[in-house]
Amino acid sequence: MSRTEIVQYIDRADLIADRLARENQPPGTLPGHLLISLFFENSTRTRASFQIAGQHLGFNVVDMSLATSSTGKGETLLDTAMTLNAMRPDVLVVRHAMSGVPHLLSHKVNCAVINAGDGNHEHPTQALTDALTIRRRKGTLEGLTVAICGDIMHSRVARSNIRLLTIMGSTVRVVAPATLMPAGIETFGAEPFESMAAGLEGADVVMMLRLQLERMHGSHVPSTREYFRFFGLDSDKLRAAKDDAVIMHPGPINRGVELDSVLADDIGRSLILEQVAHGVAVRIAVLEALVQKAATGAPG
């Protein structure tokens, strides 16, 4: 995605967010489209926000959760995609635990495919949501210092945010213990730090990531207690950041593991619930753009 495209999406989502806040309605509807959301992995907010976005636009929304069924296995993945494709959807929203699955499916279907998060690869609509949230609070993305902290290695949110924010002119830092820092992250334009004190120094935005349960008990970090001591965000560590620094988290939060409850609920500094609200606006903007593109024959 180019800077121009990102700005277009964020501008449009900004306007939609205003309309949703005022009238709980987007600026226009595009009825008659079929959206199938195909979630091979559990999700609450992304899945709900795509559904709500589709409903706001007057789409027919079919929600399929395949996380617990045998279809979650890769062997029938392409069959599932081709079956759904035969039902002629306009948009397929795909979430999968493995990287590259939306890319793989997009070769098998005729409709637009939206990546709603794939493995450790990307989560583009979350990054757009975060960018909109930051811009609405800070007025700009240019020149801001954003510290993304926690399990960078297994985070698609981190990867998408690094890409988008560096394109938009922010300075991006990543803060993690070495066991959760992916190889070559500096080549993506993010500066790596292994201590919160140094990584948060002078930051405008502190973005915390969820630590997956299975990584907490000895395989990547010794314990949740030790992790919170060194990498969890509390008011003490937050003091290194700017006085007006804001706190973000893509959710769901492990309270007391990566983020202290008091900070998560601090309405002056925490943008976590705004991120959720803006997620709907961003997804409306993305759906609109895709079906309009399809109507004009431009490639999705």
Next chain:
Amino acid sequence: MLAPGLIDTRAHLREPGAEHQETLFTASRAAAAGGITSILCTPDTDPVIDGVAEVEFISRRARETSLVKVYASAAITVGSQGRQLTEMGLLAESGVLAFTDANRAVENAGLMFRALKYARSLDLLLVQHPEHPTLTDNGTMNAGPLATRLGLPSRPPIAETILVERDLRLAEAAGARIHFPILSTRGAVAAVRAAKERGVSVTAGTAPHYFSLTESEVEGWRTFAKVSPPLRVEADRAAIADAVVDGVIDVIASDHSPHHEDSKRQPFEQAAFGMAALETVLPLSLEFVHSGRMSLLELLQRVTSGPAAIFGVPGGRLAAGEAADLVLLDLDRAWVLDAKEFRSKSQNAPYTAHPVRGKAIRTVVDGRPVFGGEQ
């Protein structure tokens, strides 16, 4: 140009157990087209070749169906489970030329040490896959910025260096021979080079994709480029090529790993490891000759007399009294490597329009033409 038939010392032939991917016959058809007249197959079949009965099955099926000569390697440990040593002596008596747990390295250092000592007492060759299982973890491609960008769990080069360094020390202490069949990293090459200099009985091989391709083939989650060890970066590719030229790598083998389409049309993390390669060894290796880096004789050593000497495979040279296993080469024939044209039962390889030069135009086994001409 007449040359001894190529000897391929590492190919996964899938029979018995996965005949939908390859059989001894279909593999031999591909081998013959690639100028290969002898194959040493890996024991990772179903069942695993870890007993005399399985070896006899391979010999009989090869006699009945194969166009080229097939020799068996057997597992180092029963079922390749890494726990109990196989009956190496009896297996050797039944014709096994080398011992390997195929794509699984023996993880337990103590067991590997005993396997090496035991093998030394019977003068047998152990062949070890060069990746430490606890360091490869569940990785699917080379570690580095590309894996980070594609969001794929990865295998760091150190997984190869550590295993190779470990086994070099174990082989040295045991006074045993060891062969690493498919090196992919500059670290492992340096380790083998240093060990050779201090007199360790080590030999090494690589497969054509490790000196022809890099991890960039994986871009777009292309599962046909998913191999174990993984394709690496340019510096590793260049180091592997240099090692083939200077002889630190003694052998070029195919590591032919046929897979049915269904095992590859998958999310990258679930797709099978390996590529079909019987028909790529000759044309990709000849690039060393065309670029002037090696003479034809030096290159042929890596695929004929070199592997023959290390593994004790008969043949590998042109001499009176030797079997008439021959290949007629057209060294300058320019053609395009396209996996869809492979004669193997499986066409899993990332070559679609790869220009190459040099081709087998006739292959003869024991005086009988098996490819080209009137068969």
